[in-house]
Amino acid sequence: MAIMEFPKDMKWGAATAAYQIEGAAFKDGKGPSIWDTFSHTPGKVLNGDNGDVAIDSYHRYEEDIQLMKELGIDTYRFSVSWPRIFPTGTGEVNEKGLKFYHDFVDALLANGIEPMCTLYHWDLPQALQDKGGWANRATVDAFADYAELMFKEFGGKVKSWITINEPWCVSFLSNFIGIHAPGNTDLQLATDISHHVLLAHGKAVSRFRALNMEGGIGYAPNVEWLEPFSNKQEDVDACNRSMGFLMDWFFDPVFKGSYPAFMVEWFEQKGAVLHIEEGDMDIISQPIDFLGINYYTGGVGRYKKDADLFDMERIDIGYEKTDFDWFIYPEGFYRVLAKIKDKYGSVPIYITENGACYNDEVENGRVRDQRRIEYLKQHLTSLKRSMDYGVNIKGYLTWSLLDNFEWAEGYDKRFGIIHVDFNTLERTKKDSYYWYKQTISNGWFDMNY
Numbered sequence: 001m002a003i004m005e006f007p008k009d010m011k012w013g014a015a016t017a018a019y020q021i022e023g024a025a026f027k028d029g030k031g032p033s034i035w036d037t038f039s040h041t042p043g044k045v046l047n048g049d050n051g052d053v054a055i056d057s058y059h060r061y062e063e064d065i066q067l068m069k070e071l072g073i074d075t076y077r078f079s080v081s082w083p084r085i086f087p088t089g090t091g092e093v094n095e096k097g098l099k100f101y102h103d104f105v106d107a108l109l110a111n112g113i114e115p116m117c118t119l120y121h122w123d124l125p126q127a128l129q130d131k132g133g134w135a136n137r138a139t140v141d142a143f144a145d146y147a148e149l150m151f152k153e154f155g156g157k158v159k160s161w162i163t164i165n166e167p168w169c170v171s172f173l174s175n176f177i178g179i180h181a182p183g184n185t186d187l188q189l190a191t192d193i194s195h196h197v198l199l200a201h202g203k204a205v206s207r208f209r210a211l212n213m214e215g216g217i218g219y220a221p222n223v224e225w226l227e228p229f230s231n232k233q234e235d236v237d238a239c240n241r242s243m244g245f246l247m248d249w250f251f252d253p254v255f256k257g258s259y260p261a262f263m264v265e266w267f268e269q270k271g272a273v274l275h276i277e278e279g280d281m282d283i284i285s286q287p288i289d290f291l292g293i294n295y296y297t298g299g300v301g302r303y304k305k306d307a308d309l310f311d312m313e314r315i316d317i318g319y320e321k322t323d324f325d326w327f328i329y330p331e332g333f334y335r336v337l338a339k340i341k342d343k344y345g346s347v348p349i350y351i352t353e354n355g356a357c358y359n360d361e362v363e364n365g366r367v368r369d370q371r372r373i374e375y376l377k378q379h380l381t382s383l384k385r386s387m388d389y390g391v392n393i394k395g396y397l398t399w400s401l402l403d404n405f406e407w408a409e410g411y412d413k414r415f416g417i418i419h420v421d422f423n424t425l426e427r428t429k430k431d432s433y434y435w436y437k438q439t440i441s442n443g444w445f446d447m448n449y
Ligand SMILES: N=NNCCOCCOc1ccc(-c2cn(C[C@@H]3NC[C@@H](O)[C@H]3O)nn2)cc1
Pocket: 017, 020, 166, 173, 177, 179, 222, 245, 246, 294, 296, 353, 399, 406, 407
């Protein structure tokens, strides 16, 4: 027996996001988001998929909450669609949008489930994008106003707030690499956006503090671990630059009040500079109550001139891959969490996303997703290792509760512990749902079973 046991007070949960599950994309007063625009632009999303209906959680959330209740989770992480609250991003509030989230949060609470609310999970109101989007500093203040309204509306009900999900995806994946909305490919633009998104985080935290709110607030960067192919300094430096892209660039400003010099210099060599205004770093670096961490994958890297923006190439050394073609690298989960503790201290951490894409289908009423169970066992074991290392883990939320719209991959990539038939919208609990339920109930699992 290799029992992995977790603290009795650790929170267990699952996560989703508005554009990926709600549907009702043009219903009840909701304004268009950049993902409505992007997914309706030919060639941007696999198979021409979009979130018009998604898995219709807008109308089916009561059924979904019953599935959460049976699962036994303490916490459910969801996101609010900004354009469902402010159809044009600012100005007049859509009362039907507020009512939807009040009814939803009330149903969670009535079923003993704590809501963890992400304010921004990528669905920027298109009206703001039309005025420059995150490249326009006015969007920062619009976000702060939206956040303040949500705090005032839901303060008594929601006690865990996440400002920005995966700021790297919002800035560099979406505006330099270009595979997510709005699909720009400009490093300077993406660099400016990365600063504005962090500033938006900071301004929302300031509004939260000014209201003397109950509960806590944080943000949820995505991280990965890249192990150098050798101990040659060029390999080590290349991996540090690549990890610095996702991590140090978005952690140092919040925890140290400045951008990592080695990355600033690298970006300057590539022609991208930061435009920091007086007071920005003070706003960004004010204390947060918890840190969300999203981890999926990692791998091995080595120096290769011009292989990518950081002169780093990823080496396939035979690690098994998920159906998203991502390496399965649980050791990296432990390594990155240990690095966060060593470099940034003991801020309370919730794992706000961890999970795997496996496209197992329903056969005779059952979904045999043993590969997902193995992924979860391996990564929860790494999480336990990090806790024994002293990392201040407060909770684990798997991505995702339900199969959903996986951005540029559309409905081709399944991350849920609950299968969704994307035609009938029927939900089917996968084997991993039952395994996770038992693990939550026990507070432990047997690595060998
Ligand atoms: N580092 N440099 N890379 C250079 C090459 O990049 C190409 C990489 O493209 C990517 C990178 C990352 C992702 C991704 C997806 N999810 C899963 C979602 N998380 C939030 C939630 O909504 C989930 O759906 N997390 N991450 C997708 C595509």
